Amino acid sequence: MSDTKKINQLKIYEFIKSYIEERDYSPSVREICKAVGVNSTSTVHNYLNALEKDSLIKRDPFKPRTIRIPKNSSNKKKMVNIPIIDSIIIGDSIFSPENIKGSLPIPVDYTENMNNLFIIKAYDESMAKIKILIGDMVIFEKTDHVENGEIASVLLDNKIVMGRFFKKENYIKLQPESTSMKPIIIVNYIIIGKLVGTGRFFT
Structure with a gap:
């Protein structure tokens, strides 16, 4: 699955x-x-x-x-804490303690790559067309390679932004899944992850 x-x-x-x-x-x-x-x-x-x-x-x-x-x-017996990351302060690793703002427990058997996952909280409606809403926990797998058309997370001025990834000759375009937002064009970029899932939690 x-x-x-x-x-x-x-x-x-x-x-x-x-x-x-x-x-x-x-x-x-x-x-x-x-x-x-x-x-x-x-x-x-x-x-x-x-x-x-x-x-x-x-x-x-x-x-x-x-x-x-x-x-x-028994769901609580098989949980792993996935780090929540908002911005990158320490460049050596996105999983440095200074970069982690909290964590979210996810059942171990709900993911095969639990050592390489991180979460970004959605703060806007840029992914609304694919049902990622404000407040959703967006789960990424850490990677520096993303295929065109996949949802990527990219480091931009120490902040992590997400969008549908398209690589051009001298830049990349992050296309939002929203009719009200414009694409982000980035010349110097670092890919840090690709989308693997989302979570909407009711408390």
Whole structure:
């Protein structure tokens, strides 16, 4: 299973857990679709089946809206903290303690590259067309190579910016996924990562 699908499962799990804690009953499938940005109810059903297989949720097949979180849910036993990075202060490594602003726990089995992941918090709507919204935790794999058309994170004046990557002869273009924002043209650049998933957490 891809990292993106695993992260989507985590988003759905977190939404269900928060919804039940607030209301004492579970959300409908359509409410889950709307909350996590998935259009297909069948896709959500597939995610729910996977969560149930992992013993993270329980459902009654004969009753609607009966999703519950088992008391012995084991998701907390398999967590790894992914560093949250906002700007680069120390250039030797993006994982230097001075560059890390916090961390976010992600289940170990939701990613295969947990030693090379970092998170950037989305502060604007530059990726809105691909359902990355303000406040979302955008998960990147550390790499200095990104193919044209992939979502990249690039170091620009000690700040990390993200966009759809296109390499030209003497510069790169970071194309936002938003009709209200213009592309960023960068001559001197350092690629630091490529998108592998996003998380929207409900507290």
